[in-house]
Amino acid sequence: MKEKPLYYAIRKMNYEQLDRFANRIRKYIYETVKKNTGHLSSNLGTVELTLALYRVFDPEKDIIIWDTSHQAYIHKLLTGRWHSFSTLRQRHGISGFTNINESKYDYFGAGHAGTSVAAALGYELGFRSQNINKNVIAIFGDGAMTSGMILESLNQLKSINSKIKIILLNNEMSISPNVGALAKMLNKIRISTDYFSLKEKIKVSLESTDVGQDIENALKKVKDGIKHTVYNNALGVFEDMGIKYYGPVDGHNIKELEKYLEFIKNYKDGPCILHLKTIKGKGLDFAEKNPTKFHGVNNKKTTSTSYSKVVGYTLKNIASKHNFIAYTAAMEEGTGLNILKEKYPEKVIDFGITEPSIVTAAGATRLAGLFTVVDIYSTFMQRAFDSIIHDIALQKIPVLFLLDRAGIVGEDGPTHHGVFDISYLRLIPNIEILTPLNAQDLANMIFTSFEKDLNKPTFIRFPRGGEYLNVDEIIANLKIVDYSWKIIKRGNDKNIIFVVGQLVEEYKKLWEELDATIIGVRNIKNIDEHILQLYLKDNINVITIEENSLKGGFNEEIKSYILKKKIKCSLHTFGIKDEFVPQGTRKELLNEFVVKPDEIKKLLYSTEKIK
Ligand SMILES: Cc1ncc(C[n+]2csc(CCOP(=O)(O)OP(=O)(O)O)c2C)c(N)n1
Ligand SMILES: CC(=O)[C@@H](O)[C@H](O)COP(=O)(O)O
Ligand SMILES: [Mg+2]
Incomplete structure (x- = not known):
């Protein structure tokens, strides 16, 4: 059943109700990822932004593109996926990333970082040629910002007279702390604005005393210094590229966010960027303290x-x-x-x-x-x-x-x-x-x-x-090894199964069950001619199994060897067909798309096995 999107409802809420709703969202996300696995800290950091964004912009009309999209769970919850969110990342369930086939509100699919600005530019150019006027918004994190793709796309904005709106989520983190000069620059701005709010607090409590006045004067000098070196740098990088800069703004204050989102909505002269200070893991103490650990939550209690x-x-x-x-x-x-x-x-x-x-x-x-x-x-x-x-x-x-x-x-x-x-x-x-x-x-x-x-x-x-x-x-037990293939099990030589890599370990029980000779493939390009000469004969069943696309995969090495040597055997290849494998647990997907134990057994034990 189709769900009604919730973003209409949040427009009617007052700020107290919004705060309560934000808490409810955090709880729902936490409960879901605990059960299903998923990205926690990044989503906790975008709750207020997404609420404010969908009060100011219209996800029905405005093109909103989430970079990487591991932080787009709230977007999903507000755009018709509140109930189905309980199936997050499960087989046939809601994807952990945006997906244009899942919802009309997902304007561009992602998962790999850095694609948002290029996608926004593409939309804009496409609309422009058709005289369609729409807001196009790209949202990316400070980690994604330093990827080549974002930097290449930012470089184009002014020259193509872009009007896209960018929201930068600056939480000082990629999965681990951010690296590089741009990250340092952004972090400096955060510190400087933290200083400003600290100064305001000190001012209120000490203003009336002489000591207070001295501190105030000293702080003013520091402030001027910071303003010059830090703010100018921040504005410099974006504004020199022709991108109007707003911020930095507290990314967890809905009222404040709305004010700035209105600014960028109304800014029509060119591309603009709204710089938000966010906290990765915001709202759950353990996640705020250890955002890296809770970037991805894995529900498997494994001791492996x-x-x-x-x-x-x-x-x-x-x-x-x-x-x-x-x-x-x-x-x-x-x-x-x-x-x-x-x-x-x-x-x-x-x-x-x-x-x-x-x-x-x-x-x-x-x-x-x-x-x-x-x-x-x-x-x-x-x-x-x-x-x-x-x-x-x-x-x-x-x-x-x-x-x-x-x-x-x-x-x-x-x-x-x-x-x-x-x-x-x-x-x-x-x-x-x-x-x-x-x-x-x-x-x-x-x-x-x-x-x-x-x-x-x-x-x-x-x-x-x-x-x-x-x-x-x-x-x-570390030792020097060669890269030859290994005979894992000597069984019926009329059934030769080549198993690539670690599937040898993961499916070892299956190999034990089969009436076949199992060969472990440890080297893809230098095929083991010695083994092939020994085992590949006329009138046998040959099977290859690999955790890779069959197109271009290992099976093609065996196929070409059989053709070259004119061996008259049957060849069955197991691996991924010409398709994209969906989400699910590793085990269920391996059984369904790669190893297919029942099919292998059927092949080996059917009377027509040798063609
Ligand atoms: C091309 C690519 N490399 C690596 C990753 C793995 N990855 C996913 S999220 C992430 C951190 C992104 O940091 P940021 O954009 O700041 O988002 P945050 O989680 O801090 O909100 C990384 C490295 C990826 N998705 N794509
Ligand atoms: C979003 C992203 O690309 C990563 O966070 C990825 O989900 C990491 O997965 P692992 O748990 O396999 O490290
Ligand atoms: Mg980040």
Whole structure:
């Protein structure tokens, strides 16, 4: 049943009622993400803004574009998804991000950071050519602001005579604290305005005394200094680009927000930006104190050790012996590099959400003579495709790439599944793609890369998830390994199953059940000719299973080998068809879209299995 949007109702509320409603929203979001997983701190920081925004602007007519959109839950609640929000991030439920197929109020889908201003510009240019007059608003965080895409788009505003309205959410945080000069500049403005409100308070209580007067005078001098150096810088950056600057404004004061939103609504001379000071995690004490921990809430009470942690501990161990730099793109915690950083802060470099720049920089770091690691989620590495080809592979620079979250990620859904990397890497010459079979194998491959050094760019891909293991044992058992494929189980040689990477571990019970020979694939580009010669024969059933798109995937290596050698066998390929995988739990999606245990069994045990 279609729900009535709530944004009409909030226009009738007084400020007291709005405050109460804001609390109710916070509670609902918290209860939902606790149950379903999801993004907490960022949404707690946009409650008042979204309420004020939909009292001043009209989501029916005005084009409102949320960057990344992990903070757009309140937008969803107000635009007809209050009840269905209980299905957030579940299979067939409401997406954790904006999605144009979910609601007409979601004007642009997102999930990856930095696209909002480009999308706003595109809308504006499209409307302009059709003489349609609409407000177009882009909302992005201070973390997203430092991504190349936002900066490239801001650079265009004045020259195309844009009138878009920008809202900048400045909470000093990406997932971890923000990095870079722009973040520093914004933070300075926050401090200066905090100073102004502090000054007002002091003034009231001390004004009447002589001491009070002295402090007041001293503060005035400081204020003038700050005003000059800080405010001018802030205005400078935006206004020099031709963007009218308003702010900074308390992003949690609805009345104040409305006043400034009216300003930007009525500003018609060009592009403008409203700078808001927000608090990540606002309203829930534990989230305000630890916004990074509550950026993403995971409901799984698991004691397994994530592959990211295995990476962190392995690198930490290696760091006692090897000099190197590990680059991250704003994902220190997610990638486990925080573990390395605790002991070796100088070895971890966070450039923020700048994946292409990081890959290029890493190539040059390696040319400068230092072993270099780049640790980026598979889905975000898509942004760096040209850097990989043009800057790394073409020059054959031996950087070690760790592709975290390669495969199905689960509830984040189609924007975040890392199911294209085998395809987008397989076509690039000069590189190695490794697919460890389990946590120990992952640690060993990293260890080997350092001990033997690399002779070409090397990508190690591993999924979201982990194993029940003791990290100390993994570290104690580190050893140099080769990258050949492994016979996991010798069974019926008429059924040969090639399983790529960690699926060997995750589905080990299934492999035990099957009447088949199971081969663990640990290297995608250098196929193991020895194994293929031994096992691929006429009149057998061959199955490949990979957590990647079938187009361009590992299966194509086997297919071309079979064709080249003219082997007369049947080949069945399991992996992702030509489609985007929806959201759901990792397990349900793996069973439905990748491994499909029932189909495999049917294939092996059907009488017509060999064609
Ligand atoms: C291209 C890309 N890289 C990395 C991420 C992971 N990521 C999601 S949200 C986020 C932090 C964004 O910070 P900000 O825009 O300031 O939003 P906040 O959470 O602080 O409200 C990051 C790094 C992403 N979504 N897209
Ligand atoms: C919004 C975004 O891109 C990230 O916050 C992502 O949801 C992180 O997911 P992990 O929990 O896998 O680190
Ligand atoms: Mg932020």
